[in-house]
Amino acid sequence: MMRKNTLGETGPGDMTRVTVCPAAPDHAYTILVLYDPAALIPTTTRDHLLCFKAFTHFNVIYADVTSGSRLYFDLDIFDGIIIHYSCCIYRNGHLDPAYLDAVGRFAGPKILFVQDEYDLTANTIGMVRRLGVDVFYTTITEDCFERVYPRAEIGDRVEFVHTLTGYVPLNVPPPAALRPLAERPVTIGYRARKLHYRYGDLGQDKFRIGERMRAECLARGIDADIEWDEDKRIYGNAWPAFIERCRVTLGSESASNVFDYDGSLRAALDAELARRPELSYPEARRLFLAEREGRHGRTSMISPRVFEAISLKTGLVMFEGTYSGVVRPDRHYIPLAKDFSNLDEVFARIDDLDGLGEMIERSYDEIILSGRFSHARLAEDVAARLRARMGPPRGVNLLGVIHLALPDLPPEDSPLERHRAMDASAKRLFRRVALDPQDPSGRRQPLTTVPVLPWEQAALRESELCQMALPVLVDAAALAGEVHIFGTGAGARLLCRHIRQATGASPAGFIDTDLTGELMGLPVRRPDAIGGEVRRDATVILSNRYILENARILAARGCSSIVNGQPLAQDLARRSAMAEPDGTPRSPEPGEE
Structure with a gap:
């Protein structure tokens, strides 16, 4: 029997709601999105690509998989894979063979988006089988599924979901x-x-x-x-x-x-x-x-x-x-x-x-x-289908430091020349960079790319994402022993409050590179306290976005149990926004003023 669904055609009530999901929260899962950076010129493509990061709580990482890219890492560190339509899987030689083989072997859920399905359709059918796609978001309507993609050719495992080629822009002006x-x-x-x-x-x-x-x-x-x-x-x-x-x-x-x-x-x-x-x-x-x-x-x-x-x-x-x-x-x-x-x-x-x-x-x-045709709705649908197919999280989070720089583009050139320049910039700027030899985990993890593009910016921006693997804090109730929080910002305070609620006990204190004193009734110490007032085997939870630098600081001082708490802090911030329902600031806890 052909499995099918419709997205974005008739209204919000018609979308299948997948209710079966793992117990772990979304931020504990890491999703890899495969894409072609040369396709980022149209804003519609950028919006579609970025909606998975903008409107889900998953940890979303992007990788260029076009011919000439190199696969440095094991895909098994990810919980799911999204193959974006910019990959043009129907074009022979467009995708790097190493990625094709690795995606085919990947045991987790694989979601595929395809456009221009009237071109080389037989190649698309062959690639769906080779990659082992679980969910196929197709622009073909339900009544044409079997005529375009005969089940006898494409296989029984694929679930078809009708989708649109684009949705309401992310940057809608007032x-x-x-x-x-x-x-x-x-x-x-x-x-x-x-x-x-x-x-x-x-x-x-x-x-x-x-x-x-x-x-x-x-x-x-x-x-x-x-x-x-x-x-x-x-x-x-x-x-x-x-x-x-x-x-x-x-x-x-x-x-x-x-x-x-x-x-x-x-x-x-x-x-x-x-x-x-x-x-x-x-x-x-x-x-x-x-x-x-x-x-x-x-x-x-x-x-x-x-x-x-x-x-x-x-x-x-x-x-x-x-x-x-x-x-x-x-x-x-x-x-x-x-x-x-x-x-x-x-x-x-x-x-x-x-x-x-x-x-x-x-x-x-x-x-x-109405929101019926929003990118958020698309991302929610994709997230639901991933949840229904993912097992327990693999416990690996890819972390990074973002460096942005504008490319040199001649602003006064003709539109065609500017298009060509931006196309070349996309290939040059969204590139894979060298391995990071200073990974504090001791494992040489790859550096890959992610399109961190403000939607209102006209020019492409360079983004080099340094990756490393650390355990992710999922369940604060499971924390035991001496626990410290690295950082003193809003994320650190949210984590401290959450730990108190989940465990009935307070962390041992905070660690910060700049501040000392007291916060929320707990001591704030410098990193050089590790090995003295702070045990080297104590669990230290990283709370802010400076993951790479802070992990290196802790590892250099012999800290052996470093946990990434930033995804949980972001999730807590989304839920609470540190404000009361009427928008007034939440009353600070003792020592938080």
């Missing part, structure tokens, strides 16, 4: 920051590409709508900014700034209803185009695509650009379609007939600012504010 419709200088703005014929009718729609609407705007004297050449494309923060200047933008359904399972369709089309460069799309469709178009059902879907436009309160004029059931004609967008027979009506509705404004506000309320 409505007050957006300019009113009447003050937007561009009436219709749009960017597209001329896509290869192999993508069929949906691929051609993206160009057709822009070509015709630009001609109409020129003929009617309407301000428009509609382009499809590569050197006119817009990237980074310049994209939302462009959309926010437009009264409406154009749209059509994404994906393709033509599947090229083995690449033979593209090869045949390329050969014919080389022989006949003047070949028109209608003729190419008759010769190569007619029998393939829609054979596997309608697999069209909504584009992330729709969510971006709604979040910026920009109106939508789109070809009629289903759009994954997210938006509806006349309620959320102005429908444009594919034969352009209703152009006069469409332009009249664009000029009706009151009617357009009502549609935009309704779309904003029902799509953005």
Whole structure:
């Protein structure tokens, strides 16, 4: 029997809620996300990639697994693996073979995201089997699962979950920051590409709508900014700034209803185009695509650009379609007939600012504010499926110190050159770095990469994550013997309070590199007290983000029992926020003033 589910298509009540979960809290689990750093140019990809760190309590680590990367570490230190769609598993040679083999051997749960599923579909099926995927987040709708991914070919272990290609942006500006419709200088703005014929009718729609609407705007004297050449494309923060200047933008359904399972369709089309460069799309469709178009059902879907436009309160004029059931004609967008027979009506509705404004506000309320299509909801669904499949935590936490530096990017270059520069920077900056010889645990753990990108930043930032392994504090009630907390900040105070509640006893004190004296009725000592007032075999719980430095300080003084308490401190902070429900500060405990 085919296992299936739907995410993001019809509403929050339709998502399966997985209730079976291990007893350990989420912060005790470490999840590895495999990704391609060269794919981080679009903000939609970055948002999708980062939501697992932003909206789950797991300890999430990212690793570049593209060809040329080296696998330095044993994947068995992780509790689960997410294979991001940026890995493009269907492309031969794109992923490093060492990672492919290691993921295939990994015994924990493996979750896969895939996009562009109409390209080299047979390769995707083979990779799902080779990697031993447990949960497959696919953009294919439930009614097409069996036609696209026959169970006899893909195997019985895979659970299919329908997902969208993108969700509401993480960085939604406040409505007050957006300019009113009447003050937007561009009436219709749009960017597209001329896509290869192999993508069929949906691929051609993206160009057709822009070509015709630009001609109409020129003929009617309407301000428009509609382009499809590569050197006119817009990237980074310049994209939302462009959309926010437009009264409406154009749209059509994404994906393709033509599947090229083995690449033979593209090869045949390329050969014919080389022989006949003047070949028109209608003729190419008759010769190569007619029998393939829609054979596997309608697999069209909504584009992330729709969510971006709604979040910026920009109106939508789109070809009629289903759009994954997210938006509806006349309620959320102005429908444009594919034969352009209703152009006069469409332009009249664009000029009706009151009617357009009502549609935009309704779309904003029902799509953005409802939370039905948020990255948080996606991350929660992924977390639930991981919990249902993970056993006890492996007790390993990967820790790090983040170093950020802006790359040298020429800010005044053309968008295309800036795109190429950022692409090169992604490959250069998100790189694997050397082993850390000073790991206080005595084990040579790898250094890997993680995309720590503030969502509001336009430029890529360098992030080198130093990793090391330490036991994670999961259950404070299990603490025994002499216990000290390293640090005196908010995290240390939360841990102290939690230990008192869980054990009925207080820690022996605090250790801090700068302060001495008393906190919460307990002594605060310097690290040089280890071996004297603080026993070397005492358990020392690290409470803040300076894990690497503090662990080295303790290890250098002979401390033999170092525990990472930062994940627990973060979890406690999320739950309490150190405030009362009405927002007033919590009353300090004795000695905490």
